[in-house]
Amino acid sequence: MIYQTFEPHADLASVVKCYWTLEVPLEPQAAKQRIVPDGCLEMIFILGDNIKRYLSEDEFIIQPRAMVVGQITEPFIIQPTGYVRCFAVRFYPFGFANFVNTPIKNLADKETPILQLFGETLAEKLEQEIIRAVDDEERIAVVEAFLLKKFNEKATIDQVVKTTIEALLLTKGNTAINDIVKDDLSKRRQLERKFFKQVGLSPKQLGKVIRLQAALKLLLNQKTENLTRIAYDSEYYDQAHFNRDFKELTGLNPKDFLESDKMQLSSMFYTKD
Template sequence: MFEVRSLRPSPRLSAYVRAFEARTQRLDAQVVLRPLPARPEQFLEFYLADRYRVRDAATGAVDTTPAAVLVGPQTFRRVDVLLAGDLDLFTIQFTPTGFHALFGHPATLLTDQAHAADAVLGREIAEIGERLQEAGSLSRRALIAEAWLNRRLDTCAPDPIAWAARRMEAFHGGVRVADLAAAADLGERQFERRFTTAVGVSPKRYARILRFRSALRLKGEEAESGWAAIAQAAGYVDQAHMIHEFRALSGETPQQLMRALAPARERHSPEVGNLQSTGSPVA
C-alpha cells in the first residue's frame, strides 16, 4: 500500500489545480510493477530522489523518467511503471482544463504522452525542481508551486468547457454531449473541438475513461460486489460491455486488472487542508 498525501491549492488557483500531492516510499531492493491503464488525469511530477522506470506495454523496452515529467490523459495501457529504490515525488494535479488554461498549449500535446517537463515548459522547471528538493515538506513545496503558477493566472479566462468537464466528472461520464453543448451555448461540433483542445480527448472518449475509472473505484470500495453489479452501478449496458471496455482501455479483463493493480495500490490520506492567500496551509 502506497500512501498519498495531498494539499488543496488556494481558492484563487482551485479552478486550475486539483491538488498538490506527495508520495514517499523506500522499497530498497524490491521492485513493484504498477500497470497504467487509461486515465483522465493531467499532471506535472517531480522525482526528487530515485526515478521511476517505465516499461513499454507493447515492446517491453524499459526507460527511466526524466527529473520532471508532464503527463496527459492516457487512452490505453501504453506503459507500466517499475517502482524501486527511495521514492520522493511531488505532483501537481491539474483540473481537466487547468493545464491548457495556465500554459496555453493544447492539451492534445499531452494525450498518450509523458514529456520531459522542461522540453514543454522551459528551463525554469529545473530551478523549481531544485527548490522543491530543498523545501522538504509537502506544505513548503506546495507554496513554491503556488507562487510559480500564480504568475500565470493573468492570462487565464473563464471557459464553459471547464464547467462541462467538471459536470462529466461528477456524473462519471454519464452525461449527454448534446446537453453539455447546449448548456455551454455551443454547437456540438464546436463544443467537441474546444473540449478536445482543452481536455486532450474528445467528450465521448473522456466519458469512456471516466466510466472505466468509476468501475475500478467501485470495485476497490466494494470488493465483495460481483462484477455484474459493478457494471450496472458504473453505467455500462451489461457486464459484457464492461469487459469489452476494460480490454480496450487496459488490455486486461476486470479481474486480471484488479489483480495486477493490487501490489501497487495507493491509499489517499485525508487532505491536509488548503493554501490560503497568506501562504499558510489551513486545515
C-alpha cells in the same frame, strides 16, 4: 508505501484537484506497476531514484525528473529503480490548459519535461526550489506561487468546455454530449476541437474514463465480486459493455485487475482519491 494528498489554495481549487506525495522504500526487485487513465494531467517531480516507463515488454525509458504527464488513453507500465519519492500536482481535466499555450492534445500518452513547457530558466528555478524545499508544506508553497503567477497571466478555459466537463464529473461520465450540443453537428465538431486542444481527449473519451473511474472505486472500495451490480451502478449498458471498456482502459479484465500485483499503486490512488 506512503501516499498522501493535500488540498490546493482556494484561488487554484477550480483547476488543481490536489497535490500528492508518494514514498516507497527501496525494494531489491520492485514489481512493475500499471497506471490507468483517470482523465487528469499531472506535474510530477521525482525526488528519489529514477523510474522506468515500459514501452514494450523489455523496452523502457527513464522518466524525466520534472515532467508533465498528459492524458493517457492506455495504461502506463512503470517500475522504480530504487527508493521512490515523488511530489506532484494533479490537475482537473481542463485545469492544465490554464497555465500553458501548448495544445493539451500534444501532451497525450507521454511525459513532457517541464522545461519544454515553461522555458529552461523558469523550469530550472522551479525544479531546484522543489528539490531544496525542507518539507512538503514548503514544496506546496513553491509550486502554488509558480502556478498562481501563471494562472493570472493566462486567459481562463473555454466556458463550454468547463461546463461540459463539470456535467461529466457530476454524472460520473454519463452525460450525453448530444444533450449539450442539441444534435447540432457543427457544435459537436467545435466542442471536440476545443476538447482536444484544452483537455487532450474528446468529450466521449473523457466520459468513458470518468465512468470507468467511478466503477474502479466501487470495485476497490466494496471488494465485491458482483461485477454485474457494479456495471449497473456505473450505468453501463450491460456487463459486456463494462468488460470491454475496462479492458480497453486498464489492459485487464475486472477479476484480473483485482488479483494483479501490478495494481497496488493504482489501487491505492483510487481508494484514497
